[in-house]
Amino acid sequence: MQPRTLSREYSRGRRLINELGITENISLRKYTTFRCGGEARYFAEPSSFAQVRDLLQFARSEGLEVFVMGQGSNILVSDSGFDGLVIRIGKKLGEISLMDKGDGSFEIDCCAGAPLAYFGNIAVKEGLEGAEFCCGIPGSVGGGVYMNAGAYGREIKDIAVSVTYLDKTEIKVLGAEECRFGYRTSLFEQDKTGDLIILGLKARLVKGDANAIRALAEELRVKRATSQPIDVPSAGSTFKRPEGYFAGKLIQDAGLKGFALDDSGAQVSPKHSGFIVNNDGRASASDVLRLIRYVSDTVFEKTGVRLEPEVRLIGNFDQ
Numbered sequence: 513m514q515p516r517t518l519s520r521e522y523s524r525g526r527r528l529i530n531e532l533g534i535t536e537n538i539s540l541r542k543y544t545t546f547r548c549g550g551e552a553r554y555f556a557e558p559s560s561f562a563q564v565r566d567l568l569q570f571a572r573s574e575g576l577e578v579f580v581m582g583q584g585s586n587i588l589v590s591d592s593g594f595d596g597l598v599i600r601i602g603k604k605l606g607e608i609s610l611m612d613k614g615d616g617s618f619e620i621d622c623c624a625g626a627p628l629a630y631f632g633n634i635a636v637k638e639g640l641e642g643a644e645f646c647c648g649i650p651g652s653v654g655g656g657v658y659m660n661a662g663a664y665g666r667e668i669k670d671i672a673v674s675v676t677y678l679d680k681t682e683i684k685v686l687g688a689e690e691c692r693f694g695y696r697t698s699l700f701e702q703d704k705t706g707d708l709i710i711l712g713l714k715a716r717l718v719k720g721d722a723n724a725i726r727a728l729a730e731e732l733r734v735k736r737a738t739s740q741p742i743d744v745p746s747a748g749s750t751f752k753r754p755e756g757y758f759a760g761k762l763i764q765d766a767g768l769k770g771f772a773l774d775d776s777g778a779q780v781s782p783k784h785s786g787f788i789v790n791n792d793g794r795a796s797a798s799d800v801l802r803l804i805r806y807v808s809d810t811v812f813e814k815t816g817v818r819l820e821p822e823v824r825l826i827g828n829f830d831q
C-alpha cells in the first residue's frame with residue numbers, strides 16, 4: 513500500500529497509534545475463512561469497549577473508512593485490500609457469562625467477539641435449549657447479530673433479548689424486537705452510517721432435557737459435516753436464499769455443481785452447490801468474484817431468478 517500521511521494531530525501522536533494497538537499493512541487473508549484478499553492499511557483488535565470507541569473516533573478524525581470484522585466468515589476481501597481501519601472484534605472481547613433467572617431460564621451475556629460456536633457449546637453443556645444451531649456456525653456473536661445468522665430453522669432473533677452496541681461514542685442497548693431482524697439482516701446490517709458497532713448480545717434460553725439437547729447438537733453437526741464442505745475455505749452459503757427457492761438447488765439444476773471457470777482454485781463445491789470454495793486457498797478474491805458473477809448470471813439466464821450474494825464484498829473490486 514502507498515504510504516498515507518496522517519493528520520498533524522496524529523503525526524504528532526504516532527504514540528496514539530501504538531496506544532490503540534493499531535498495526536499497519538496487515539494481510540487479512542488469514543482472518544477470513546475464504547483465505548484470500550489483500551491487506552488492511554490499519555488493523556486493530558481491541559480488548560475493551562473503550563478501545564473500540566477510541567478506535568472509531570481515531571478513524572473518524574483521520575477520515576478513514578472503517579470495517580468492523582468478526583471472524584471473517586461471511587466476507588470476501590478485495591485483492592487490493594482495505595484502505596482504512598479494520599476493527600476486528602475478536603476473542604479479546606469474547607467473554608460469556610450466565611445468570612440463572614430462577615424460573616428455569618438463563619440469561620446469557622455474550623461479548624460480540626465470542627465465537628457463536630463457543631456460545632452454542634456452553635449452552636449445550638449447561639443443558640439450555642435453543643442455541644444448538646449456533647454450534648456449527650463459524651462466525652462471532654457480533655457477526656451473528658449483524659447477519660441474524662441462522663440454521664436448521666432457528667436464527668439469532670429467536671434467542672435474543674437485547675443487543676449492546678456503540679453508536680459513535682455512546683454505548684446503547686436495544687431490545688431484540690427493535691433490532692429489525694429479518695432474513696440475514698438486522699438494524700445493524702441496514703444501517704448506512706457505519707457508526708454502529710455491536711458489542712454484545714443478551715440471550716435467553718430455558719433449561720431442557722440435557723441428553724436431548726446434546727443429541728440435537730450432534731445431529732446438526734453430522735448433518736452439516738456430511739452436506740457442507742466445511743474443511744475447504746469458503747464463506748458458507750455464497751448466495752442469499754431467493755424467496756421460494758434454494759440457491760444450491762438452482763445452481764445444481766443449472767448444471768454448475770462442481771463447476772470451475774479455470775484452475776484458479778475457485779469452484780462451485782462438488783459437495784454443496786450453494787458454496788463457492790477456494791481450494792487450497794489458491795484463488796484470489798477476483799477469481800472467486802468472477803465465479804460468483806458467472807454463477808449468478810448463468811442461473812438468471814436459465815431460470816430468471818437472480819441470485820444475490822450473501823457474502824459481503826470488502827474493499828475495491830472495480831479494477
Ligand SMILES: Cc1cc2nc3c(=O)[nH]c(=O)nc-3n(C[C@H](O)[C@H](O)[C@H](O)COP(=O)(O)OP(=O)(O)OC[C@H]3O[C@@H](n4cnc5c(N)ncnc54)[C@H](O)[C@@H]3O)c2cc1C
Pocket residue numbers: 545579580581582583584585586587601624648649650651652653654655656657658659660661662663700708709710711740741742746747748749824
Ligand atoms: C463453513 C461455513 C458455514 C456457515 N454456515 C452458516 C449458517 O449455517 N448460517 C449462517 O447464518 N451463516 C453461516 N455462515 C456464514 C457466517 O458464519 C455468518 O454469516 C456469521 O454470522 C458471520 O459472522 P462473522 O463474525 O464471521 O462476521 P464477518 O464475516 O467478520 O462480518 C460479516 C458482516 O458482519 C459485520 N460485523 C461483524 N461483527 C460486527 C460487529 N461486532 N459489529 C458490527 N458489525 C459487525 C461485518 O462488518 C460484516 O459486514 C457460514 C460460513 C462458513 C464459512
